[in-house]
Amino acid sequence: MNILMFGDVVGRPGRAVLSEHLQEIKNEYKADIVIVNGENASGGNGLTLKNARQLLALPVDCVTMGNHVWRQKEILNYLNDYPCIVRPINYPDALPGKGTYTFEKTGMTITVLNASGQIFMEELDSPFGVIEKQLDTVLAGCDMLIVDFHAETTSEKLAMGYWLDGKATIVAGTHTHVQTADARLLPEGTAYITDLGMTGPAESVLGVQKEIIVSKMITKLPARFEIEKRYPRQINGICVTVDEVSHRPTKIERIYRIYDH
Numbered sequence: 001m002n003i004l005m006f007g008d009v010v011g012r013p014g015r016a017v018l019s020e021h022l023q024e025i026k027n028e029y030k031a032d033i034v035i036v037n038g039e040n041a042s043g044g045n046g047l048t049l050k051n052a053r054q055l056l057a058l059p060v061d062c063v064t065m066g067n068h069v070w071r072q073k074e075i076l077n078y079l080n081d082y083p084c085i086v087r088p089i090n091y092p093d094a095l096p097g098k099g100t101y102t103f104e105k106t107g108m109t110i111t112v113l114n115a116s117g118q119i120f121m122e123e124l125d126s127p128f129g130v131i132e133k134q135l136d137t138v139l140a141g142c143d144m145l146i147v148d149f150h151a152e153t154t155s156e157k158l159a160m161g162y163w164l165d166g167k168a169t170i171v172a173g174t175h176t177h178v179q180t181a182d183a184r185l186l187p188e189g190t191a192y193i194t195d196l197g198m199t200g201p202a203e204s205v206l207g208v209q210k211e212i213i214v215s216k217m218i219t220k221l222p223a224r225f226e227i228e229k230r231y232p233r234q235i236n237g238i239c240v241t242v243d244e245v246s247h248r249p250t251k252i253e254r255i256y257r258i259y260d261h
Helices: 011-029 049-056 075-081 127-140 154-163 210-219
Strands: 002-006 033-037 062-064 100-105 108-116 144-150 170-174 191-193 198-201 233-242 249-259
Touching (some): 002 011, 002 170, 011 198, 011 249, 049 062, 049 075, 127 144, 127 154, 154 170, 191 249
Parallel strands (some): 002 033, 108 144, 144 170, 170 191
Antiparallel strands (some): 100 108, 198 233, 233 249
16 A cells, blocks of 8 residues: 655645646555645645635545644634544644544555644644543554644654654654655654655745745844745655555655646
């Protein structure tokens, strides 16, 4: 089984480049499962219902979120109707949505878990503590556990990877929009990468027009962020190959594609 995971889809350019090229990438890797992080898919902040439907109309099995999950207020009204859109598990239980999504594919039961980090992030419950309380139950109900850990620091993501090593099939970091070069199988067999990277405008600063960010860095003046709409555009992610008998990963490969038009 081959599993594709793609990093934060940013705005209309991210949605467009994914719409144009996802099927060809899925065919190339003979992928069975596709997971996409969509927390920046609507104007760089959150996910509207219209854009959620656009992503789910693609060959996408699950959309994960992150710290911008509530930026588009309408998600409070529709999230419970879309269990395949997973918000961080360490937000309060009273909020809409769930932190896990379980589905069947090729005779296997797959659970996707989304969690948000604490360092330089919003003050949420510890992702380690929340996951620990539910981990045995989650693992008992699936053949494979795939974790999108949406966090700021490499140290927190690495710690999560090692903590879940041998338990989760995949631990993939998101949020920082720059793909890391450390895709590997950890000592106990979990496929790991610190950050999947970003799907959207390539010549930008995390998806925002570079001129705006450079000016802000130099002048220290406030600025309105605008998503870069010009080409080139990129798709960042990973492909993980999993043995269908042992349910253990045998290979992880980074995907980094640039499209000029």
